[in-house]
Amino acid sequence: MRFNARKASLALPGVTGTARVGKPTSTVLPRLRPGDIAVIDHVDLDRDTATALVDAGVTVVVNAAPMISGRYANLGPEVLAEAGVLLVDQVGRDGVDRIDDDQRIRVHDGVIHAVLPDGHTRELASGRAVDLDQVHREMDQARSGLVVQLDTLAHTTSEFLRRENELLLNGRGLPELTTRIRGRSVVVVGAADHGDLRAIAPFVREQAPVMIAVGATADDLIGLSWAPDVVVATAGEPASVPSADALRVAADVVLVAPKGTRVDEQALIEATAGPPRLVDTSATAEDIALLLADRYGADLVVGVGLRTRLEEFLDGQQAGRASTFATRLKVGDRLVNAEAVRELYTGRPGVLQVFLVILAGLVALLAAIAVTPVGRDWAHGVVDYLQGLT
Numbered sequence: 001m002r003f004n005a006r007k008a009s010l011a012l013p014g015v016t017g018t019a020r021v022g023k024p025t026s027t028v029l030p031r032l033r034p035g036d037i038a039v040i041d042h043v044d045l046d047r048d049t050a051t052a053l054v055d056a057g058v059t060v061v062v063n064a065a066p067m068i069s070g071r072y073a074n075l076g077p078e079v080l081a082e083a084g085v086l087l088v089d090q091v092g093r094d095g096v097d098r099i100d101d102d103q104r105i106r107v108h109d110g111v112i113h114a115v116l117p118d119g120h121t122r123e124l125a126s127g128r129a130v131d132l133d134q135v136h137r138e139m140d141q142a143r144s145g146l147v148v149q150l151d152t153l154a155h156t157t158s159e160f161l162r163r164e165n166e167l168l169l170n171g172r173g174l175p176e177l178t179t180r181i182r183g184r185s186v187v188v189v190g191a192a193d194h195g196d197l198r199a200i201a202p203f204v205r206e207q208a209p210v211m212i213a214v215g216a217t218a219d220d221l222i223g224l225s226w227a228p229d230v231v232v233a234t235a236g237e238p239a240s241v242p243s244a245d246a247l248r249v250a251a252d253v254v255l256v257a258p259k260g261t262r263v264d265e266q267a268l269i270e271a272t273a274g275p276p277r278l279v280d281t282s283a284t285a286e287d288i289a290l291l292l293a294d295r296y297g298a299d300l301v302v303g304v305g306l307r308t309r310l311e312e313f314l315d316g317q318q319a320g321r322a323s324t325f326a327t328r329l330k331v332g333d334r335l336v337n338a339e340a341v342r343e344l345y346t347g348r349p350g351v352l353q354v355f356l357v358i359l360a361g362l363v364a365l366l367a368a369i370a371v372t373p374v375g376r377d378w379a380h381g382v383v384d385y386l387q388g389l390t
Contacts, residue, residue: 014108191305
């Protein structure tokens with residue numbers, strides 16, 4: 001994730017850029033370019049979407065809805081504010097409708113202006129400018145909403161279990177894989193956290209685990225010279241399909257496609273890596289990756305970029321919370337995060353280390369023998385033998 005530097009216009013204060021309007025937010029992400037201003041309608045902006053906005057290089061995010069509604073302490077606004085992105089929310093749907101896609105606009109003190117061809121500006125809409133301190137205050141206030149969110153989670157999880165119990169409990173609907181998993185360790189990469197990936201490099205190098213990449217994270221593995229064995233993409237999300245290089249390397253490509261979803265990505269995958277294995281489920285691609293590891297007998301599952309804290313868990317997309325919660329319960333104690341591996345895994349000793357340990361043991365043994373009567377007799381015999389040679 002890279003940090004953005006906002007450059008103010010020389011003529012007028014504020015930030016000027018090209019507006020990219022998207023409702024829902026997922027439609028605007030593939031079109032963003034560095035320096036753009038994202039105009040969205042996204043209540044309780046989640047962390048994953050915020051990370052994608054930062055990675056795209058946006059300088060401003062204009063939101064029709066509140067960044068933090070108070071239902072729970074969502075993490076998206078904090079990610080954006082810490083990255084130096086200017087935030088304006090509560091512009092309203094009418095305000096967003098007055099902003100045209102690809103229009104040149106300027107944002108200053110919560111007011112959005114259209115930049116006219118002659119250099120003059122015209123006010124389009126206004127909202128509330130939000131800084132990092134304001135985000136932290138609202139997050140603290142919103143934490144009281146966790147009880148309501150947990151109650152909702154319990155209900156949605158019950159519905160998911162009723163609907164997907166065969167998949168979750170018996171693995172029915174999961175595809176057969178050519179990759180052998182049973183008895184091996186598995187690394188599931190849900191997000192491209194390069195720090196965690198580098199931290200488990202000794203584990204990957206020495207244990208040769210099965211690498212399961214969720215979506216475009218397969219390209220990050222290729223960048224580290226690691227081959228993804230299994231790639232799990234999501235139908236209806238073109239950005240979740242990795243590059244052709246990653247698809248060619250993977251032994252198995254799985255496409256999560258709930259019933260009724262268009263599978264435009266299937267043709268792209270077929271052209272590169274052959275027909276993908278389709279999974280009809282409402283579970284997320286990340287959860288299918290974990291269920292594959294569980295179903296086919298992984299000894300250990302290491303999660304990279306998976307949600308671990310309560311706030312991160314509740315910050316996920318509403319539709320995926322139930323499957324994520326149920327999947328974590330199913331995988332159980334076999335699932336550990338990359339940080340735990342980094343702290344606990346010491347790796348195999350090298351040849352030099354083994355040699356030094358053996359040498360130290362021999363020296364200690366000889367020293368112990370040398371102080372005994374037998375040892376002294378041996379020592380005198382060796383000295384006499386050496387003197388006889390001279």
